[in-house]
Amino acid sequence: MIENQTTQNLPAGKITIGPLFFHWTAEKRRDFYFRIADEAAIDCVYLGEVVCSKREIFFKEFLPVVSERLQRAGKEVIVSTLALVTSKREMSTVSAYADAGFMVEANDVASLQALHGRPHVIGPFINVFNESTRDYVIKNNATRIVLPVEMAADSIGRLAGGGEAAEIEVMVFGRQPLSVAMRCYHARAHELNKDSCQFVCGLDQDGLQTNTVDQQPILAVNGTQTMSHGYVVLLQELAKLQNMGVSHFRLSPQDVDMARVSHLYRNVLDRKCDPAEALETLKAITDTVPFINGFWHGSEGFAWVENRA
Amino acid sequence: MRSSYLELVCPAGTPAALHAAVAAGADTVYCGFRDCTNARNYPGLNFDMDEMTAGVAYAHEHGCKVLVTINTFPRAGQEKSWHQAVDNAAMAGADAIILADIGLLDYATRRHPGLRRHLSVQASAANALSILFYREHFDIKRVVLPRVLSIEDVASLIQQTEMETEVFAFGSVGPMSEGRCFLSSYMTGLSPTHEGVCAPASHVVYQDDNHCIKSCLGSVTLNKFSKDEPAAYPTPCKGRYEANGRTSYLFEEPIGLNAVDILPQLKAAGVTALKIEGRQRSRAYVSKVVGTFRKALDDLAAGTQIHASGDLKTMAEGGRETSGAYKKGWR
Numbered sequence: 001m002i003e004n005q006t007t008q009n010l011p012a013g014k015i016t017i018g019p020l021f022f023h024w025t026a027e028k029r030r031d032f033y034f035r036i037a038d039e040a041a042i043d044c045v046y047l048g049e050v051v052c053s054k055r056e057i058f059f060k061e062f063l064p065v066v067s068e069r070l071q072r073a074g075k076e077v078i079v080s081t082l083a084l085v086t087s088k089r090e091m092s093t094v095s096a097y098a099d100a101g102f103m104v105e106a107n108d109v110a111s112l113q114a115l116h117g118r119p120h121v122i123g124p125f126i127n128v129f130n131e132s133t134r135d136y137v138i139k140n141n142a143t144r145i146v147l148p149v150e151m152a153a154d155s156i157g158r159l160a161g162g163g164e165a166a167e168i169e170v171m172v173f174g175r176q177p178l179s180v181a182m183r184c185y186h187a188r189a190h191e192l193n194k195d196s197c198q199f200v201c202g203l204d205q206d207g208l209q210t211n212t213v214d215q216q217p218i219l220a221v222n223g224t225q226t227m228s229h230g231y232v233v234l235l236q237e238l239a240k241l242q243n244m245g246v247s248h249f250r251l252s253p254q255d256v257d258m259a260r261v262s263h264l265y266r267n268v269l270d271r272k273c274d275p276a277e278a279l280e281t282l283k284a285i286t287d288t289v290p291f292i293n294g295f296w297h298g299s300e301g302f303a304w305v306e307n308r309a
Numbered sequence: 310m311r312s313s314y315l316e317l318v319c320p321a322g323t324p325a326a327l328h329a330a331v332a333a334g335a336d337t338v339y340c341g342f343r344d345c346t347n348a349r350n351y352p353g354l355n356f357d358m359d360e361m362t363a364g365v366a367y368a369h370e371h372g373c374k375v376l377v378t379i380n381t382f383p384r385a386g387q388e389k390s391w392h393q394a395v396d397n398a399a400m401a402g403a404d405a406i407i408l409a410d411i412g413l414l415d416y417a418t419r420r421h422p423g424l425r426r427h428l429s430v431q432a433s434a435a436n437a438l439s440i441l442f443y444r445e446h447f448d449i450k451r452v453v454l455p456r457v458l459s460i461e462d463v464a465s466l467i468q469q470t471e472m473e474t475e476v477f478a479f480g481s482v483g484p485m486s487e488g489r490c491f492l493s494s495y496m497t498g499l500s501p502t503h504e505g506v507c508a509p510a511s512h513v514v515y516q517d518d519n520h521c522i523k524s525c526l527g528s529v530t531l532n533k534f535s536k537d538e539p540a541a542y543p544t545p546c547k548g549r550y551e552a553n554g555r556t557s558y559l560f561e562e563p564i565g566l567n568a569v570d571i572l573p574q575l576k577a578a579g580v581t582a583l584k585i586e587g588r589q590r591s592r593a594y595v596s597k598v599v600g601t602f603r604k605a606l607d608d609l610a611a612g613t614q615i616h617a618s619g620d621l622k623t624m625a626e627g628g629r630e631t632s633g634a635y636k637k638g639w640r
Contacts, residue, residue: 083486083489084433084435084457084486085435085436085438085439086435086436086457086458086462087436087462088437088465088469090436091436091437091438094438095438108436108439109432109434109438109439109442109443110436110438110439110442111438112442113438113439113441113442113445114438125489127382127409127410127411127488127489127502128411129382129383129384129385129410129502129503130382130383130384130385130386130387130388130410130412131385131386131388131412132383132388132410132411132412132413132415132416133382133410133411133412133413134412135412136411136412136415137411140446148491149491150491150494150500150502154385154386155384155385155386158385158386159385176491176495178490178491178492178495179485179486179489179490179491179492179546180485180486180489181457181484181485181486181560182435182457182458182484182486182634182640183457183484183560183561183634183640184640185559185560188557188559188560189552189553189555189557189559190553193640194640195640208552208553209552210550210551210552210559211550211551211552212529212530212531212548212550212551213523213530213531213532213533213549213550213551213556214523214530215551216529216530218529218550219492219550221552221559226485226492226560228495294495294498295491295494295495298498299498300494300495300496300497300498300527300528301491301494301495301496301498302495302496302529303498
């Protein structure tokens with residue numbers, strides 16, 4: 001990691017930009033990362049395609065320039081790998097990143113095998129739900145663990161506390177990934193299949209809103225991925241997370257002003273802004289998408305539970 | 310005399326179902342303890358320690374093997390119950406245990422090195438590298454393959470890993486990568502990964518809504534049926550949703566998996582064992598489905614053509630069948 005003035009001045013609690021789940025055009029993606037490099041309060045950026053290997057080719061040419069610009073701005077750069085690896089071609093992509101010496105976020109156990117014990121990050125798509133699994137992956141040279149989105153506060157506390165051998169990261173903003181599949185639901189929604197998908201996932205830059213038959217917005221479909229309709233927002237919980245020993249806070253890219261979102265979270269982490277006030281500002285940035293925090297409270301994931309503290 | 314065309318692995322949700330499966334010609338049965346350590350933690354199902362010990366003895370007397378599933382993911386701070394389940398399976402004389410969690414695999418490997426370990430479908434190992442990881446680290450002897458693979462994928466995996474594999478032959482079509490699907494806890498707050506129940510009955514409600522029946526999971530409406538249509542169980546991935554202004558079974562239809570027509574292809578792909586799902590189903594289901602597959606396998610072993618496709622329709626989910634992901638167009 002390249003340290004510079006900005007990152008050195010940041011107090012404990014690092015903010016990361018998780019891998020982009022959506023199929024944005026390569027140019028939009030590049031400009032997004034340039035803005036993160038130049039204007040965001042971000043310590044670490046995860047690049048790489050997690051959802052669908054068919055999309056990988058589009059951004060490939062921009063990867064070196066984006067990665068270089070981010071590193072020059074003092075950001076740590078990590079390459080996230082696919083959440084579901086099934087083909088030989090996908091395996092060789094995973095191995096190529098591992099062999100090229102990139103710091104890799106492993107999202108499928110395939111990556112762990114390809115890494116042969118080299119230092120890595122465990123992504124949220126590998127189930128680390130308990131102390132034994134945490135300790136095992138650390139022994140296998142995981143230096144950071146991004147916990148599964150389903151995890152409730154008490155479990156996060158148990159895994160973040162006591163195990164200083166690895167950093168712990170929790171997703172605190174964005175649509176929560178709820179499942180991965182071989183089948184492409186975006187294609188299905190357009191009466192196509194995965195092999196002839198015409199990249200219709202690109203039509204919905206923030207995910208395809210999916211309602212119940214009673215017209216209640218409930219999910220968002222993004223290619224082979226199913227996500228929450230609401231954005232998880234753990235702003236009021238940041239101090240508690242920090243006290244538990246969580247070191248990294250993940251903002252998952254949505255089609256909103258992520259640089260502004262990052263400053264809000266930074267200010268709350270730095271106690272420069274009241275969480276309740278930040279929540280109001282965030283609502284103005286994110287427009288009509290509801291906020292959720294149910295998993296944190298051990299409730300229905302799509303619920304918003306008012307902070308009692 | 311039973312053939313050994315493919316090993317027939319059958320569900321035993323209760324001691325009675327275990328007896329039925331053995332009688333109908335199972336080569337192997339699988340079952341779990343009566344708690345959250347297995348992925349079918351439904352009321353009235355599963356085995357206590359005495360039942361497990363007796364069940365294993367009964368199966369062994371009849372030349373049938375027993376696999377114990379301990380395939381949920383232990384919650385932080387509560388791993389003891391899962392360790393106990395592994396110890397109890399060993400004590401009951403199980404032939405193998407089926408596990409998914411990395412920490413639990415590590416525990417079993419260290420504490421019971423001689424007890425065979427199978428990798429559960431809940432571990433979602435859908436590629437050769439993942440399978441090799443589990444083999445190198447935990448010496449797994451068999452992998453239960455995810456339902457998201459085509460026959461070509463299955464054949465290629467076996468070729469690359471030379472691993473013993475078990476595949477789903479009858480039961481449900483799971484469109485999501487298993488062990489990593491949080492849709493049910495998103496809608497109910499109860500997690501299949503820890504509690505072992507997807508779409509728990511305690512949260513299922515059928516409502517009369519004018520001229521139709523609504524099926525809900527918690528407060529989420531997953532489907533609407535006209536009164537003459539059979540109302541399918543509200544599982545999140547098999548509900549009707551509206552997207553792009555069109556209402557459809559966006560993820561998967563309520564339809565059952567039946568691979569009886571493609572057994573020769575599975576055999577040719579190098580598959581070792583076939584898994585029949587349904588620990589939550591009745592003894593009659595177990596007898597009928599196991600008996601049908603037994604006959605099909607024995608006929609194939611004897612070189613006879615089989616015509617079993619229509620035989621199990623009434624047993625299938627939603628009364629309809631598919632060969633699911635095994636055929637390429639599915640995805």
